[in-house]
Amino acid sequence: MPPDAQSRGCLILIEDDPVMGGALADRLELEGFDVAWARSGREAEATARRVRPALALCDIRLPDGTGEALMARLRPLIGATPVIFMTAYGDIDLAVRLMREGAADFLVKPFETEDLLRRIAALLPVFAEAGGELGASAAMREVEALLERAARVDSTVLLTGESGVGKEVAARFLHARSPRADRPFVAVNCAAIPEALLEAELFGHEKGAFTGADRRREGFAEAAQDGTLFLDEIGELPSALQSKLLRLLEAREFARLGSAKSIPFRARVVAATNADLSALVSSGRFRRDLLYRLDVIRIAIPPLRARRDDILPLARRFAVECAARFGRAPPLLRPSAEEALLAHDWPGNVRELRNRVERAIALAAGPWLDAADLFPGEPRPMEEVIPSLAAAVAAAERRSILAALEATGGDVTAAAERLGIARSTLFEKIRRLGIRTG
Incomplete structure (x- = not known):
């Protein structure tokens, strides 16, 4: 990392290809990450025992096993740390299944490094420059x-x-x-x-x-x-x-x-x-x-109610900050949590959002936060809140895709047929909407 750069946290890069691994490690270090490059699943496990990463970037095919098997072994070590898989086109169905099992995202090789950086920024907005320091709206x-x-x-x-x-x-x-x-x-x-x-x-x-x-x-x-x-x-x-x-x-x-x-x-x-x-x-x-x-x-x-585009980025930022203070990996938000956050009127503004996230993380029993963690003890009263059209469309798309994937047992081709869209379109929506279930 450059000597004057501010560290954005440790990132485990799990990639056996020396050319691709070296190029990614160099670029991520330029972006301010402390990169721990593991060339096998065994090395990745050893690294995860020494450090708690902010994020893991993992090839889905490794010389000593699959990324799927590795993630199962890493979870007790890295908790809810987001994992992004890198995969060849033929392994897309496997990558989608991994997202349903808790992976944060996947990229199909070859990919643009800028695309990777955007995905990282979406998962770790506390480290991201895009969207502004005070908010994305x-x-x-x-x-x-x-x-x-x-x-x-x-x-x-x-x-x-x-x-x-x-x-x-x-x-x-x-x-x-x-x-x-x-x-x-x-x-x-x-x-x-x-x-x-x-x-x-x-x-x-x-x-x-x-x-x-x-x-x-x-x-x-x-x-x-x-x-x-x-x-x-x-x-x-x-x-x-x-x-x-x-x-x-x-x-x-x-x-x-x-x-x-x-x-x-x-x-x-x-x-x-x-x-x-x-x-x-x-x-x-x-x-x-x-x-x-x-x-x-x-x-x-x-x-905050007048700038709803800030709600989810701020919630994720506070989750990272609070989890770091508690010595934990940051939990991920389930779709139900995101929808509840967007529907709330936030009379206490950003202070209320921070307090709700901190309390939820302090009491969380697992790597995910859902609506009940953020708004405990409620049936909440219905509020006269009108979300933006973009937020409403995204929420409806997310619900439909999750339902189709559930009904087809994760078969992307069958789910696309049920939804009436092309398979490639469904892959893009899964990526863009950050769909993941536990």
């Missing part, structure tokens, strides 16, 4: 573009959106792309700190400034140095502190409690709110002049 790609442009200037930014949409994630994204990226990012939740302590926490205090102040302490504004000071839930800032924050922004200086000495303020301020600040101004609960100072560049982050 057009709405979030536009948010990213606005944040990228805002990062180049030093103006104050106001992030708006419902609770849980990811405003702090957006603020960190902006900071990481700004000239201040190597300086501190200091986050302050204005609603989480008691009002009596908030001024001292924000501006710091001298020894003896109040009862219990037994030493001098720097505040968040000072700790931010030349970096970014992120003020979350800015609408909850008490009135007395609003005037002091206004002075901080206008004079670019502050003083610790108990001191008359001014300290220069050099950080950039990014604020966030889920409240309507204009309404708070009208009711007298927020200073109009402070709003003007904060609202230089406003970026609205849409709720």
Whole structure:
């Protein structure tokens, strides 16, 4: 792997052909993976005992057996780690059967390396560059573009959106792309700190400034140095502190409690709110002049229900992240889980999605997550949610194909006949829809 590349995790490549194996290993390492190249099933087992891979890429015909037999031996070692099989055209029926037994995907040789990379990105979106860091939807790609442009200037930014949409994630994204990226990012939740302590926490205090102040302490504004000071839930800032924050922004200086000495303020301020600040101004609960100072560049982050194309990629990303934290392989989502995720209205937005995935993984008994894992204890009430036409068509196609494969015992030719489509068309739909059952 190049010395300046960031590792995307370990990938086991199981391929006995020295030319193809070498070419794939080189390209995957360039993409940032730590590649463990095994030239036989025996080598693959030995590797799997040493490391837990993020993904396995396996030839279906090996010098010491079949990929099918190898996968059965590897499962106790790699858990639900996704497996992509590489197969010749004559073994397509076997590859389809392997997907029904838990394989994640298959590729027919010869294939384009870019196609392989797209398949990997779909299975491991936490490692993927495509679709954007904040989301795959057009709405979030536009948010990213606005944040990228805002990062180049030093103006104050106001992030708006419902609770849980990811405003702090957006603020960190902006900071990481700004000239201040190597300086501190200091986050302050204005609603989480008691009002009596908030001024001292924000501006710091001298020894003896109040009862219990037994030493001098720097505040968040000072700790931010030349970096970014992120003020979350800015609408909850008490009135007395609003005037002091206004002075901080206008004079670019502050003083610790108990001191008359001014300290220069050099950080950039990014604020966030889920409240309507204009309404708070009208009711007298927020200073109009402070709003003007904060609202230089406003970026609205849409709720998750308004960007449903982000739901499944985010769910898979959180599954990878949570599983890694628990020391497990990431589980795969059954079609029932995907449909339930797409149908839910997400009142808690991305935060709710992350929490549901984390809880499901923590309690999961096997390598798959279904709807009951993500939404336990429900019959859930029917919700007035209209999925996108593309999502509805994909869900209907998936159900029909699974039913046809079930009815024909996995015979792809017979299933294609029942569905009234060409065999090659069915193969493509199986790949595109990521059909897999346990």
